[in-house]
Amino acid sequence: MTPQQTPFALKLSAFVALSGEELSALDRLHGRRKKFAAGRDMVHQGQINQPAYILASGWVCSYKLLSGGGRQIVDFQIPGDFLGLRSVLFRTADHNIEPVTRVEASEVLPSDLLDTFSRTPRLATAVLWAASRDEAMVVEHLVGIGRRDAKERTAHFLLELGARLKLVQLSTPLGYACPLSQYMLADAMGLSAVHVNRVLRELRDDGLVTFQHGKVTIHDLDGLVTLADFDKSYLDHDGPLLK
Amino acid sequence: MTPQQTPFALKLSAFVALSGEELSALDRLHGRRKKFAAGRDMVHQGQINQPAYILASGWVCSYKLLSGGGRQIVDFQIPGDFLGLRSVLFRTADHNIEPVTRVEASEVLPSDLLDTFSRTPRLATAVLWAASRDEAMVVEHLVGIGRRDAKERTAHFLLELGARLKLVQLSTPLGYACPLSQYMLADAMGLSAVHVNRVLRELRDDGLVTFQHGKVTIHDLDGLVTLADFDKSYLDHDGPLLK
DNA sequence: ACGATCTGCTGAGGCAGATCAGCATGTGCC
DNA sequence: GGCACATGCTGATCTGCCTCAGCAGATCGT
Numbered sequence: 001m002t003p004q005q006t007p008f009a010l011k012l013s014a015f016v017a018l019s020g021e022e023l024s025a026l027d028r029l030h031g032r033r034k035k036f037a038a039g040r041d042m043v044h045q046g047q048i049n050q051p052a053y054i055l056a057s058g059w060v061c062s063y064k065l066l067s068g069g070g071r072q073i074v075d076f077q078i079p080g081d082f083l084g085l086r087s088v089l090f091r092t093a094d095h096n097i098e099p100v101t102r103v104e105a106s107e108v109l110p111s112d113l114l115d116t117f118s119r120t121p122r123l124a125t126a127v128l129w130a131a132s133r134d135e136a137m138v139v140e141h142l143v144g145i146g147r148r149d150a151k152e153r154t155a156h157f158l159l160e161l162g163a164r165l166k167l168v169q170l171s172t173p174l175g176y177a178c179p180l181s182q183y184m185l186a187d188a189m190g191l192s193a194v195h196v197n198r199v200l201r202e203l204r205d206d207g208l209v210t211f212q213h214g215k216v217t218i219h220d221l222d223g224l225v226t227l228a229d230f231d232k233s234y235l236d237h238d239g240p241l242l243k
Numbered sequence: 244m245t246p247q248q249t250p251f252a253l254k255l256s257a258f259v260a261l262s263g264e265e266l267s268a269l270d271r272l273h274g275r276r277k278k279f280a281a282g283r284d285m286v287h288q289g290q291i292n293q294p295a296y297i298l299a300s301g302w303v304c305s306y307k308l309l310s311g312g313g314r315q316i317v318d319f320q321i322p323g324d325f326l327g328l329r330s331v332l333f334r335t336a337d338h339n340i341e342p343v344t345r346v347e348a349s350e351v352l353p354s355d356l357l358d359t360f361s362r363t364p365r366l367a368t369a370v371l372w373a374a375s376r377d378e379a380m381v382v383e384h385l386v387g388i389g390r391r392d393a394k395e396r397t398a399h400f401l402l403e404l405g406a407r408l409k410l411v412q413l414s415t416p417l418g419y420a421c422p423l424s425q426y427m428l429a430d431a432m433g434l435s436a437v438h439v440n441r442v443l444r445e446l447r448d449d450g451l452v453t454f455q456h457g458k459v460t461i462h463d464l465d466g467l468v469t470l471a472d473f474d475k476s477y478l479d480h481d482g483p484l485l486k
Numbered sequence: 487a488c489g490a491t492c493t494g495c496t497g498a499g500g501c502a503g504a505t506c507a508g509c510a511t512g513t514g515c516c
Numbered sequence: 517g518g519c520a521c522a523t524g525c526t527g528a529t530c531t532g533c534c535t536c537a538g539c540a541g542a543t544c545g546t
Contacts, residue, residue: 015332121364128374131371132374136329139317139337139381143317192535195534229309426522437503438504441503491543493540493543495538502532503532506528510525512521513521514520
């Protein structure tokens with residue numbers, strides 16, 4: 001894969017039209033390539049001076065633990081996503097990162113990142129944009145947990161995942177492969193696994209969507225969008241804003 | 244107030260040690276000073292090409308509306324906070340901004356912002372840091388709504404507000420002035436106003452904290468921190484990370 | 487070939503928090 | 517002064533979701 005074609009470069013190019021030199025600076029940012037097994041945390045809360053990562057393949061989730069023993073999954077990351085930016089900027093990690101599947105990722109050293117920002121300012125802007133896009137997703141997630149009931153929330157979640165995967169060609173309007181268990185869905189949506197199970201069956205019985213055997217199959221996209229009050233405008237726009 | 248002493252400059256200086264030249268670039272970023280009345284939205288969802296703002300005085304809240312009529316307040320902003328960064332980067336606003344009190348804010352034009360980033364790269368990094376800090380707060384808020392019950396959530400919320408206000412000298416360990424109504428608290432915490440009222444009374448009866456007459460009075464800080472499982476480390480650290 | 491473990495699935499019962507309704511105060515406006 | 521309207525407060529009732537418990541099928545290590 002040439003530097004221009006990595007999922008990460010593709011994502012940034014959607015906001016900032018990157019020059020050849022900027023693309024190669026981006027490429028040099030990729031440090032050692034590492035592999036991680038599913039289920040074993042890559043980073044956990046409180047660790048200091050951890051590297052960041054650019055995700056090449058596989059899925060991971062970011063979560064926080066509470067003293068009571070519960071956990072809340074804040075977000076899932078898919079190929080092309082940047083992991084642990086906050087851990088680098090704040091020097092200490094404020095959340096855990098767990099691979100959902102087997103994962104390959106390139107390390108990004110804090111010093112390299114800051115150097116690159118000062119030498120290639122447009123890359124800093126591009127990363128700021130990517131971070132803002134992630135924040136928009138977290139905000140949408142927050143709204144869902146705060147004000148949508150379990151069914152709407154689940155529908156919204158499945159639609160959002162589909163929209164994100166589409167950007168990296170891992171989804172079609174008919175569905176997508178999804179390695180998440182119902183337990184993980186529950187931890188992400190602030191529900192119990194039992195209730196997630198019931199909600200998924202309801203959605204299936206309603207003929208809207210099926211979540212089974214590692215696959216999400218969308219039967220009625222319009223119905224799902226209506227139920228979830230889904231607005232995908234926050235995930236895409238046409239062409240770079242900064243030429 | 245000299246450029247170095249604006250709340251915004253103070254906040255950024257906590258991460259990036261800013262030179263005189265960078266500080267004056269920051270100062271030039273402040274455009275027209277505008278005033279807004281309480282309750283009248285400054286920005287709403289879907290508007291395009293809105294300016295961003297740097298908040299000089301007063302409180303505002305960012306919220307999203309759902310088709311069902313409910314609303315979720317994502318965050319409150321206090322003096323020194325940057326408003327509408329995402330609206331600028333994405334060109335269209337993905338949320339509403341409503342002044343809670345009478346507000347004064349400086350406009351920031353999108354073109355000025357992007358120019359400043361490319362000419363003064365360290366400011367881009369500083370703003371990236373500020374955005375990440377905001378994201379950390381949204382994440383904490385998400386965890387609260389997803390996994391804390393109403394009482395813990397309320398306690399956590401009041402503590403976080405106190406910690407943020409302390410950074411701009413608007414709070415002490417004993418309490419702070421707070422212009423929020425119980426309805427706003429409810430919209431922020433994903434509860435009904437009725438239930439917020441009951442929870443506030445419980446916290447008062449427990450001798451932990453009083454929320455009344457526009458003031459928050461903390462009676463038992465330790466008890467509150469324990470109840471809320473509050474960790475303020477994500478809000479502060481000692482000295483700039485980038486010299 | 488065996489238990490151990492994980493994931494999906496379902497029923498019964500309980501509780502946190504929503505909804506609906508009503509009352510009391512305070513404050514800006516005509 | 518009187519009205520409209522926002523805000524705080526409380527009781528009664530209803531419900532969405534949790535918890536506990538148990539079963540079935542897959543996958544795994546030995």
